[in-house]
Amino acid sequence: LVLVLLxxxxxxxxxxxxxxERMMEGVVKGTRVAxxxxxxxxxVNVYVEGSSAPFAESLDYDIMWNVVSDRLDEIxxxxxxxxxxxxxxxxxxxxxxxxxxxxxxxxxxxxPQVVTGEYVHPDGWFYIYWVYExxxxxxxxxxxxxxxxxxxxxxxxxMPDSDMIVCSLNPTYVEVPISGQDGDTDVSSQVxxxxxxxxxxxxxxxxxxxxxxxxxxxxxxTSGPHxxxxxxxxxxxIDTGDEHxxxxxxxxxxxxxxxxxxxxxxxxxxxxxxxxxxxxxxASVNLPAGEAEHVRDLSMEEAHASLMLYAWGLLTVLAIxxxxxxxxxxxxxxxxxxxxxxxxxxxxxxxGFLVIVTYVQMTGSGHFDSIHKITGLFVxxxxxxxxGLGYYTYVSFDPQREEPPPFPDKVHxxxxxxxxxxxxxNIFSGFILFxxxxxxxxxxxxxxxxxILIFVAIFEFFFRGDIPSRSxxxxxxxxxxxxxxxxxxxxxxxxxxxxxxxxxxxxxxxxAVGLLEK
Numbered sequence: 001l002v003l004v005l006l007x008x009x010x011x012x013x014x015x016x017x018x019x020x021e022r023m024m025e026g027v028v029k030g031t032r033v034a035x036x037x038x039x040x041x042x043x044v045n046v047y048v049e050g051s052s053a054p055f056a057e058s059l060d061y062d063i064m065w066n067v068v069s070d071r072l073d074e075i076x077x078x079x080x081x082x083x084x085x086x087x088x089x090x091x092x093x094x095x096x097x098x099x100x101x102x103x104x105x106x107x108x109x110x111x112p113q114v115v116t117g118e119y120v121h122p123d124g125w126f127y128i129y130w131v132y133e134x135x136x137x138x139x140x141x142x143x144x145x146x147x148x149x150x151x152x153x154x155x156x157x158x159m160p161d162s163d164m165i166v167c168s169l170n171p172t173y174v175e176v177p178i179s180g181q182d183g184d185t186d187v188s189s190q191v192x193x194x195x196x197x198x199x200x201x202x203x204x205x206x207x208x209x210x211x212x213x214x215x216x217x218x219x220x221x222t223s224g225p226h227x228x229x230x231x232x233x234x235x236x237x238i239d240t241g242d243e244h245x246x247x248x249x250x251x252x253x254x255x256x257x258x259x260x261x262x263x264x265x266x267x268x269x270x271x272x273x274x275x276x277x278x279x280x281x282x283a284s285v286n287l288p289a290g291e292a293e294h295v296r297d298l299s300m301e302e303a304h305a306s307l308m309l310y311a312w313g314l315l316t317v318l319a320i321x322x323x324x325x326x327x328x329x330x331x332x333x334x335x336x337x338x339x340x341x342x343x344x345x346x347x348x349x350x351x352g353f354l355v356i357v358t359y360v361q362m363t364g365s366g367h368f369d370s371i372h373k374i375t376g377l378f379v380x381x382x383x384x385x386x387x388g389l390g391y392y393t394y395v396s397f398d399p400q401r402e403e404p405p406p407f408p409d410k411v412h413x414x415x416x417x418x419x420x421x422x423x424x425x426n427i428f429s430g431f432i433l434f435x436x437x438x439x440x441x442x443x444x445x446x447x448x449x450x451x452i453l454i455f456v457a458i459f460e461f462f463f464r465g466d467i468p469s470r471s472x473x474x475x476x477x478x479x480x481x482x483x484x485x486x487x488x489x490x491x492x493x494x495x496x497x498x499x500x501x502x503x504x505x506x507x508x509x510x511x512a513v514g515l516l517e518k
Contacts, residue, residue, distance in 0.1 A: 075120055118292075148258065150258070321459070
């Protein structure tokens with residue numbers, strides 16, 4: 001066509017003089033040779049890539065599904081408490097060998113050796129298995145839920161600024177016609193599970209719902225339910241180049257969670273919103289090495305411990321000292337100081353109780369599987385009773401009475417004293433559960449105990465056992481208001497000792513809290 005065009009434009013004589021026809025024949029021959037070379041190069045490339053296809057891409061999904069399902073059955077039966085990626089790979093290789101009829105060869109010859117890892121939550125409600133090879137990582141995750149579940153990668157054990165993958169089996173209800181034996185047609189409602197998978201990231205600063213990435217860099221493989229578990233499989237490049245994705249060979253922690261079963265779906269076909277997680281967990285990982293270790297989320301435990309230490313380690317002690325020793329120095333104000341401290345103990349205890357109940361619910365551990373938890377529940381219940389007794393004591397108080405009645409006054413006294421003792425002991429049982437504390441908080445707690453004993457001795461020395469009752473103090477101050485002095489009111493030493501006790505308690509309890517957080 002080019003030759004005909006040139007002849008038309010320049011004429012036959014010009015084209016012959018320029019030897020255009022011979023030039024065009026050379027171009028055609030060169031093009032044929034180049035085409036042959038390109039075809040050969042493509043063939044070689046296809047052969048090389050096919051012979052060295054990554055294991056993560058060449059997985060037999062049916063066999064791997066069976067392997068993972070059997071591992072989940074072992075977790076359910078309590079026979080598998082710790083992950084072993086190598087064991088999963090050996091099981092898979094053996095099954096591949098059976099399927100291919102190559103039992104006379106070692107399984108390692110059939111499937112390339114790769115790095116694999118397996119992680120099982122200590123309470124057995126979340127499972128992760130991964131295959132790490134080349135530039136790909138293939139994941140199997142499973143949770144004991146029919147709700148959404150998520151897997152995140154982070155440089156620290158916190159949710160902000162993390163890379164997230166969220167998935168769910170969204171239920172779709174359809175009406176299916178069924179023909180009866182008599183020819184009538186009935187309608188049956190069936191549930192179809194629509195798998196959805198979304199690549200997301202969390203905000204740098206705020207704990208908000210993970211944001212959908214503009215680029216979806218996760219490839220869905222397969223999913224489905226299995227004996228109370230929901231399983232999802234997907235793969236991702238180690239480094240996607242996406243600014244919202246964390247390179248998997250740099251991730252130091254994995255975060256995982258699942259949602260409430262009454263709200264299983266992720267809206268808008270996986271790209272929309274979903275409900276707050278019901279359970280969550282953290283593990284430190286080295287994905288290229290196939291290593292994972294469970295990490296306790298200590299932030300909520302620290303908050304619980306701090307609230308309870310200030311409530312029962314400090315304020316309760318000061319409230320008891322105020323009610324026993326400070327009636328005379330503070331006059332009628334002792335009661336208001338005592339009531340304010342008692343109210344703070346109540347508020348801090350309720351806050352600490354709600355924090356730890358939420359934490360236990362999210363982590364899936366037992367609510368009453370230790371002495372500390374059982375004792376703590378009784379402390380909370382009897383503390384509520386103590387508040388009620390205190391209020392009833394206040395409204396039923398009679399300044400003219402000769403001595404306090406057994407109920408509610410003395411019941412209020414002894415209930416408070418027993419509460420203080422059991423709560424203080426429960427603090428030490430909490431140190432036992434909080435394994436990371438070491439011995440430092442114990443030393444601080446014991447030091448605070450002996451400090452209390454020293455101040456008890458000081459206060460008892462001041463009074464020498466003759467401690468006035470509330471009625472006596474009320475009558476004495478009523479007379480003082482009339483200008484009649486009944487007793488010597490020089491209580492400078494007592495006031496100084498009380499504020500010294502407050503300062504010592506605050507410093508020691510704050511030291512214990514700081515050691516816990518450290």
